[in-house]
Amino acid sequence: xxxxxxxxxxxxxxxxxxxxxxxxxxxxxxxxxxxxxxxxxxxxxxxxxxxxxxxxxxxxxxxxxxxxxxxxxxxxxxxxxxxxxxxxxxxxxxxxxxxxxxxxxxxxxxxxxxxxxxxxxxxxxxxxxxxxxxxxxxxxxxxxxxxxxxxxxxxxxxxxxxxxxxxxxxxxxxxxxxxxxxxxxxxxxxxxxxxxxxxxxxxxxxxxxxxxxxxxxxxxxxxxxxxxxxxxxxxxxxxxxx
Amino acid sequence: xxxxxxxxxxxxxxxxxxxxxxxxxxxxxxxxxxxxxxxxxxxxxxxxxxxxxxxxxxxxxxxxxxxxxxxxxxxxxxxxxxxxxxxxxxxxxxxxxxxxxxxxxxxxxxxxxxxxxxxxxxxxxxxxxxxxxxxxxxxxxxxxxxxxxxxxxxxxxxxxxxxxxxxxxxxxxxxxxxxxxxxxxxxxxxxxxxxxxxxxxxxxxxxxxxxxxxxxxxxxxxxxxxxxxxxxxxxxxxxxxx
DNA sequence: CGATGGTTTGACTTACCTCAAGAACAGTGG
DNA sequence: CCACTGTTCTTGAGGTAAGTCAAACCATCG
Numbered sequence: 074x075x076x077x078x079x080x081x082x083x084x085x086x087x088x089x090x091x092x093x094x095x096x097x098x099x100x101x102x103x104x105x106x107x108x109x110x111x112x113x114x115x116x117x118x119x120x121x122x123x124x125x126x127x128x129x130x131x132x133x134x135x136x137x138x139x140x141x142x143x144x145x146x147x148x149x150x151x152x153x154x155x156x157x158x159x160x161x162x163x164x165x166x167x168x169x170x171x172x173x174x175x176x177x178x179x180x181x182x183x184x185x186x187x188x189x190x191x192x193x194x195x196x197x198x199x200x201x202x203x204x205x206x207x208x209x210x211x212x213x214x215x216x217x218x219x220x221x222x223x224x225x226x227x228x229x230x231x232x233x234x235x236x237x238x239x240x241x242x243x244x245x246x247x248x249x250x251x252x253x254x255x256x257x258x259x260x261x262x263x264x265x266x267x268x269x270x271x272x273x274x275x276x277x278x279x280x281x282x283x284x285x286x287x288x289x290x291x292x293x294x295x296x297x298x299x300x301x302x303x304x305x306x307x308x309x310x311x312x313x314x315x
Numbered sequence: 316x317x318x319x320x321x322x323x324x325x326x327x328x329x330x331x332x333x334x335x336x337x338x339x340x341x342x343x344x345x346x347x348x349x350x351x352x353x354x355x356x357x358x359x360x361x362x363x364x365x366x367x368x369x370x371x372x373x374x375x376x377x378x379x380x381x382x383x384x385x386x387x388x389x390x391x392x393x394x395x396x397x398x399x400x401x402x403x404x405x406x407x408x409x410x411x412x413x414x415x416x417x418x419x420x421x422x423x424x425x426x427x428x429x430x431x432x433x434x435x436x437x438x439x440x441x442x443x444x445x446x447x448x449x450x451x452x453x454x455x456x457x458x459x460x461x462x463x464x465x466x467x468x469x470x471x472x473x474x475x476x477x478x479x480x481x482x483x484x485x486x487x488x489x490x491x492x493x494x495x496x497x498x499x500x501x502x503x504x505x506x507x508x509x510x511x512x513x514x515x516x517x518x519x520x521x522x523x524x525x526x527x528x529x530x531x532x533x534x535x536x537x538x539x540x541x542x543x544x545x546x547x548x549x550x551x552x553x554x555x556x557x
Numbered sequence: 558c559g560a561t562g563g564t565t566t567g568a569c570t571t572a573c574c575t576c577a578a579g580a581a582c583a584g585t586g587g
Numbered sequence: 588c589c590a591c592t593g594t595t596c597t598t599g600a601g602g603t604a605a606g607t608c609a610a611a612c613c614a615t616c617g
Contacts, residue, residue, distance in 0.1 A: 151468060151469075151472055153472065153476065153557070154557050155557070157476060159468075159471065159472040159475060159476055161468045161471060172461060172464060173461055173464040173465050173468060174461065175457045175458055175460070175461035176457075176458045176459070176460075176461030176462035176464075176465055177461075177462075177465065181465050181468065182468065201450075201453070201454065201457075204453075205447055205450060205453065208443075208447060211443070211446075211447065211453070212443065214457070215417045215418075215443075215456070215457070215460065216417055216418045217418070218417070218418075218457065218460040218461060218464065219414060219415055219416065219417035219418030219419075219460060220418035220419075221464050222414060222415040222418075222460065222463050222464055222467060223415050223418055223419065223423050225464060225467035225468065225470075225471065226393060226401075226403045226415060226423065226424065226467065227393075228467075228471060229401065229403060229467065229470060229471060229474065230393055230395065230401040230403075232471065232474050232475055232518070233401060233474055233518030234395065234399060234401055234518070236572075236573095237572075237573070267595070267596090268595075268596060268597095269595075269596090276474070276475030276476070277573080277574090278573070278574050278575075279595090279596075279597090280573090280574075280575085280576095280596090280597075280598080281572090281573060281574075283596060283597050283598080284597085284598080286597095287597080287598090299581095299582085299596095315395070315396050315397070478604075478605095479604075479605065509563065509564090510563070510564060510565095511563070511564090519605075519606090520605070520606050520607075521563090521564075521565090522564090522565075522566080522605090522606080522607085522608095523604090523605055523606075525564060525565050525566080526565085526566085526605095528565095529565080529566090541564095541614085
């Protein structure tokens with residue numbers, strides 16, 4: 074699962090923030106020369122600030138760029154014919170958004186900031202051109218997409234074969250891993266999304282999710298007030314997630 | 316959804332069968348010179364025959380090649396810790412298998428022939444190298460992966476927000492479209508997989524699926540004996556699938 | 558022919574959803 | 588700092604879609 078290996082490429086952007094790639098998955102496993110770094114850097118100059126609730130792109134928008142979350146977090150969701158939303162993913166710092174649009178040229182889902190966030194815009198045409206010259210970059214791009222597929226398959230498995238409480242355990246451990254990857258605590262973190270969003274993502278009613286949180290607390294597995302969560306028995310939760 | 320446009324590249328393989336690309340999604344939208352066609356062709360020479368039930372690759376196998384289904388059909392599925400299978404997809408002629416392995420270098424799922432089938436093997440390293448020189452090929456590769464993500468998201472939506480009968484309607488129309496795309500009848504076809512596999516894919520108990528088929532027949536929407544299916548009211552089924 | 562595995566049917570159970578009503582919370586403005 | 592309003596979250600009661608279990612049925616196929 075972890076593709077984070079190899080030399081870390083440190084990029085410093087124009088304002089010294091945008092292109093600090095120590096977290097950004099697209100650069101990480103690359104081993105580029107100074108000149109190549111500059112070129113990749115050039116693609117990532119454009120940065121956008123998003124207030125909570127801001128739409129990054131809408132379903133149906135023309136696909137022009139991929140985005141890397143720099144700070145904060147986003148959710149992506151599809152809207153069915155009758156306006157029902159289905160959340161397809163949450164995207165935290167260092168993660169990429171928009172990969173599902175490459176195929177059809179328009180965004181099949183909508184991306185919205187869950188909190189005040191910043192994202193880095195990468196024009197796709199330019200990225201594609203550059204990746205033609207940098208084999209490592211090309212491979213990494215494919216890897217990211219493949220990883221997305223892999224994740225979706227895990228999610229499919231979870232949503233069909235697992236009980237509600239198993240799903241909660243799975244998603245909790247998933248977040249735990251993603252926070253840990255960024256050097257944050259694996260047992261004490263803040264879920265950036267509402268209970269509603271989370272229940273939607275898990276294919277459950279909000280009421281069911283609420284009851285599950287209570288049950289987990291009664292069992293002494295976690296403590297949570299609001300969005301803050303402390304995992305007291307990560308081993309037990311992991312066991313449940315299997 | 317349909318990326319099938321542009322000039323059709325006709326390739327004739329060594330035995331005159333392997334590389335007839337009129338159906339193969341990787342070549343379709345390309346506009347290549349004679350020399351390039353030969354090179355792409357060269358990647359696809361290796362063909363494998365699979366008897367029903369034959370394993371193409373196992374979960375955990377080192378990832379070396381992608382496969383294109385030439386005839387017959389395959390299923391792919393993941394195995395959870397405790398041996399439970401979750402079918403992630405059915406793959407018919409002209410469709411590609413193995414894309415989810417690019418990320419981690421090993422196959423995360425297992426591929427098995429549903430009937431006597433043939434597949435075309437494409438060594439991934441070679442494909443990657445060639446795609447560096449042929450921009451159209453590179454883009455098409457990304458597109459295929461993105462389409463897979465798109466499909467998975469649709470599936471996620473179906474499995475969480477839709478009732479059992481809606482799911483059946485969705486999958487029936489999906490197959491209908493895929494058969495039609497290959498020039499076969501959209502209303503009269505043979506489902507290559509067992510009821511068990513189909514129910515697993517839809518996240519339902521086999522019994523539930525059986526009852527659904529009966530209900531659809533009672534309503535005069537379809538007729539089916541065994542794996543043969545005739546859609547009598549595709550409009551109604553489409554309506555249900557929404 | 559019986560043996561094997563897939564499929565159907567019926568009776569019963571249950572995990573989760575729905576509905577409805579409070580409770581906690583987050584802004585907003587006084 | 589406190590009302591006030593709207594929103595999100597929790598809790599309870601009751602219903603139902605789909606799962607489970609068990610048995611009968613039906614195809615292949617040696």
